[in-house]
Amino acid sequence: MHLKFLFIFSLLLISAWLTAQNYTISGYVKDANSGEQIIGAYVYITDPLKGTTTNHYGFYSLTLPKGSYTFEVSAVGFEKWTQQIILDKNYEINIELKEKTYLIDQVVVTAERSDANVYDAQMGVVKMPVERIKTIPVLFGEVDVIKAIELTPGVLTVGEGSSTYYVRGGGPDQNLILLDEAPVYNANHLMGFFSTFNSDAIQNLELYKSGIPANYGGRISSVLDISMKEGNMRKYQLEGGIGLISSRIAVQGPIKKDTASFIISARRTYADIVMKPFMKTPLGYYFYDINAKANYIISPKDRIFISGYFGRDVFDVKVADDNFSTNIDWGNATLTARWNHLFSQKLFSNTTFIYSDYNFNFGAIQELYNVQLNTSIRDFQLKSDFAYFLKDGWNMKFGVEGIHHTFKPYTASFTMENSPFNLGNPTKLYAWEAAGYFHTEGDINKWIRISAGVRLGYYQQIGPFTRYLFDPITLTNTDSIVYGKFKKIVDYYQLEPRLLVRFKVDSTSSIKLSATRNTQFIHMVSPVNVTLPTDLWIPSTDSVKPQIGYQLSLGYFRNFLDNSLELSIEGYYKWLFNQIDYKEESLYENYILTNLDNNFTYGKGRAYGIELFLQKKYGTFTGWIGYSYGKTEREFPKINDGKPFPAKYDRTHDISIVLTYRISNAFSLSGVWVFATGNTATVPVSRYFIEGNIVTEYSDRNAFRLPSYHRADLSLTWYPQHKKKSRKIEESWNLSIYNVYNRKNPYVIYFDINGDMTQNNMTITAKQLSLFPILPSITWNFKF
Amino acid sequence: MRIDKLFFLILFITLSSCSKEIELDLPEPDKKxxxxxxxxxxxxxxxxxxxxxxxxxxxxxxxxxxxxxxxxxxxxxxxxxxxxxxxxxxxxxxxxxxxxxxxxxxxxxxxxxxxxxxxxxxxxxxxxxxxMPSQVFLDSLWCEPIKDNDTLKDLWISYIDPPEKNFYRFFTKRQSRDNYFVPSALFVLDDIYFNNQFFKVNLIRGIENIYSDSTYQDPELGKYKVGDTVIVKTANMTRQHYNFWRTAEQEIYIGSSPFINPVRIRHTVKGGLGVFGCYASTYDTIVIN
The missing domain is CATH 2.60.40 (Immunoglobulin-like)
Known part of the structure; x- marks a missing residue:
C-alpha cells in the first residue's frame, strides 16, 4: 500500500519537473590515468552555483534551463576541469580528471575547493579517499581504513588498536559495514588489531553517523560504505607493500582497454612462518585476505561488475607434550555482482546480487576431551536501485531489495572419552527481509535544501523452527511449537522516515537539522566485553523484537579561508529501543535445549553528545582536529538490578588531532594525537570467603573509570625521486612510530593475588595491562 | 638487520613492561x-x-x-x-x-x-x-591408568541419572591425607547434559585452595596416588542451592577476568550474602590401584 503511494507520488513529482524547457548534461567522471570512475566528484555550474556529485559508479546528471554556463568538475586529489557550455540541447560528456601532480611551490588554486560541507544537506558524514588515509601513521606498518575513521569525532574504539568501532553511543552490531554493497559481519582480523579491509583494494569510504539516506537500511547507528577499486582500464599495474608482519600485493589492468578491467589484491601475515624455526611450539596464527574485482562496459548504457572478498584467520596449535591441539578459524566471504543500466540520461539503475557469509569454527582436543563449536550467518540478497536526476540538481533515489538470512547462532559439542554431553541439536534459523525506499534531495529555494526519504522494511522469520515455551522460574521448557519449512513464525513492518534540512546562513555557513528513525531486524549478542569472532548473530523472533533507533541532530557548518578550512559542530540525541543482552543471571546450561532468546533481556538505551570537527583538506599542511563529548547508557530489567548503567563505550571526552605536512616532493611528515576519557569498568568493591576461597563482590555495572587514554604517533614517508624518467617504479618508504612517548595506556585492569591463602599470607594489588609501548614499523610500498 | 631479528626486537619491546601496578581509589564497602x-x-x-x-x-x-x-x-x-x-x-x-x-x-x-x-x-x-532432595547412588567407580605414569591414576565414576531434575556436587577425601571432603573443581553439574541417561565422568581431584602455592606444586594435582583410599561423596541439590555453587565457583575460578562481565552470584539467603542449602549425599570408597 505504502509502496504504491510512493510510486504515484514520484510520478507526479517527475511530471511537474518535466514541464519546463530544460536540458540535461550527463556522463561519467573518470580518472584520466587509470580510466577508473571517480566517486563523489563535485559536478557544478558556477553561476548560479548549482551542482551534484557523482554516484558510486562515477555517474552524474544535471538538468538545467537553456542557457550558457561555466561547467566545472572537481575531486580531491585531481585537477579541476572547466568548460563553457551553451546548453541548448542534451549533452553526454564523459570527463577525465588528471591526477594532481604535487609540487611544493605550486600556488593552490582556490576555486577548486568544494563547499560541499556547507552546501549539502547531508550531515554526520565522513568521506575519505584512501589516498588520504595512507598518510596517517599506522600500527604494525599496516594502513587501516577503520583505524582512520576511528580518528574522527563520534567514532570511537574501546580496545587498544581495535577495529571494532562504536558510533555515537551505538553498539558494534548497529554499524552496517558494506564492502561493494555486501554486508561484512565481522570486520576484524587478529582480535581486531587489523581490519578486514586491505587498503590496496579500496577506493573510497563513506561513513554516515546521522541522517542516513533511505537507500541504506538494516542498522540503527551508522553505515560504512566501502567501495573497492575497479582496476586500471588502461595499463597493467603491480603494487604492494612489504611490512614487518604482513605483506600485500595487488595486480590490476585492462582486460580490454577502456572496456574491461580487473584487480586482484591479497595479503597475508607471516609471523607464523618467520618464527617457526625459533619456537618449540610454533605460533600457529596467520590471516590472509583476497579481494578481486572485474568490470566490463558492455555498451554506453550497460556495465557489469563482479567483486568478491575472501578472508580467514587461522589459529592452529599443537602441544605434543600435553596431547593438546586446537584449531580456530573464522572469516568472511562476500560476492557482489552488479549491473548498471542507463535508461536515459536522467535515469540510472543498478541491480545487484549479493552473497555474504561469516563463520567461526573452534575445535580443541586434549586427551579425553573434545570440544567443537561453530557459528555462522549467511545472506543472499537481491536489490535494484534507481536514481532519477531532475531539474536544478534535484534527484530522486528509489529501489527495492530482498534478503534471505540463514543463521547458525550456536552449535556446540563436547565429548569426554567418546561419551557425549547433550548440548542440544544444531539449530539453523531462517528469515527474510524486503524493503522499498524513496529518497529525494534538492534546493527548495536559495536558502533551504532538503534531503528526505522513507524506507519501508518488512521482515519474516520462517521455519523450520521449534519454539520452546520456557518457564523462567523452573528454567525448563513447558511445551513446544514446531513450525515447518518456509512457515511464517512472526513478521514485522517498520517505517523509517529520514529527513535532513539545510538552512543557508550565508555563502560560507549553514545550519543543518536531521531526524531519522532506523530499525534493525538482525542482532549480535555477546556474553563478553570485547568483540570476539564468537559473537553470535541472531534474527528477530517472536520474542526478539526489531531494534529501533531515533536520532535528532543539529549542526552548524562553516568554511573559512575560501573553503580551505571546514568546521562543523554537531549535537545529537539518540533513543534506542528493544536493545538485547544476556540476562545477568543466565548460565551456560540455560542456553541449551531451549531457544537461545529465552536467556535474553530487552532494554533501552540513550546517547547524546556534541562533536566538533575542523578540517583542512588542501595545501601542504592538511589534517583535522576532532573533539567529541558524549554520554551513553543502557537499561535492562535483568542487568544491574534494573538500574541504568553507562555503556562499555561511554566516553565523555574524545580528541583526535591528525596533521600531515608535505615537507617537499620527497618527504611527508604526519602526526596523530589522541586523547580519550578512560573506559568504564566494573570493579571489585569488597570480598568475602566461601569454602576458604576469595569471592569478590563487584560494583554496579561499569560504575568505575580506567585512567584516561592518550597517545601520539608519527610517520615519515619518503618518496624516492628517481632521476631516470625511464624507471617506471613509484615507491615509498613509510616509517611509523606508534605511541611515540611510550604512554602506558590501560588496556585492562586486573587484580594480582600474591601469597598463599593456606599460610594466611596474601596481598591483592590492582594492575594495569598496557598493550603497545613505543612501536616503530617500516613498510616499503611499490607500484609499477 | 635481518627482518626476523627486527621482528623479535619488536616482539620483545611489545611484551616487556606491559603491566604496572596502579592505585584504585575504591570506597569502603558496605558492611555485610x-x-x-x-x-x-x-x-x-x-x-x-x-x-x-x-x-x-x-x-x-x-x-x-x-x-x-x-x-x-x-x-x-x-x-x-x-x-x-x-x-x-x-x-x-x-x-x-x-x-x-x-x-x-x-x-x-x-x-x-x-x-x-x-x-x-x-x-x-x-x-x-x-x-533436602533424594539421594543418587553411583553405579561404579574405577581407576584408569595415565600414560607414562605408574604412580598416579585417573578416577572415574558412573551412574544412571534419575528422571527427575538433579543437580550435583562431587567431593573426595583421601583417607588420612585430607582433613575434609574437597569439592571436585568445576563439577557443579546440572543434569541437563545427561538427564535420565547413563553418565560417566573423570572425577578430577579438587583443590583445597586456589590461592595456595602448594596446590600448583603438587605433583598429584587433579590425580590420585596408587595406594590411597579415596571416599567419594555424591551430593544431590535443589536448583537454588546449585545456582549458588555454580555461580560462586565461576566467580572463584574465572570471575576476575577483565574481559567478561562479572558473575552475579545467586545468593540463597535473605538479609546477607551466601548460602544455606541441603545436600542429599551418598558415599563410596575406592582404593586406588
Missing part, C-alpha cells in the same frame, strides 16, 4: 554478613557466619579469624522443631574450613524435609531455607 551453611542427610548442620572486608585488605591469620562472627544467634528448623546452634571450634584443630561454625547435635538432616535457618547478629537478621 556472609552465611556458608549446609545440612546433609544423617549429619549435623554446619553454619559459618563471616563478614565481608575491603577488597585490598592484606590477608594474615588474624585477619581471617577476625572475619568470623562469634556472637551470632543461629537457629535451625526442620519444619517441626527449631533449635539454637552453638559455636564449634572443632575445625581449628585440623585447620579445615570453616575454622569456626555454628552447629547443633539435636538435629541431623533427613531426606525430603525442608530446613530453614535464622541468624541474628545485633540488629541484622539473615534467613535461608532449602529442601
Amino acid at each position: 554478613y556472609v552465611i556458608e551453611g549446609y545440612i546433609e542427610n544423617d549429619h549435623y548442620p554446619v553454619i559459618a557466619v563471616t563478614r565481608n572486608s575491603s577488597y585490598f585488605a592484606p590477608i594474615d591469620s588474624t585477619y581471617v579469624m577476625n572475619l568470623f562472627v562469634l556472637d551470632a544467634k543461629v537457629y535451625i528448623s526442620n519444619g517441626e522443631n527449631e533449635v539454637e546452634c552453638f559455636l564449634s571450634t572443632n575445625n581449628l584443630i585440623n585447620g579445615a574450613w570453616p575454622y569456626l561454625y555454628y552447629t547443633t547435635n539435636q538435629m541431623v538432616g533427613e531426606l525430603d524435609k525442608i530446613y530453614s535457618i535464622k541468624v541474628i547478629i545485633g540488629s541484622d537478621t539473615i534467613t535461608g531455607s532449602d529442601t
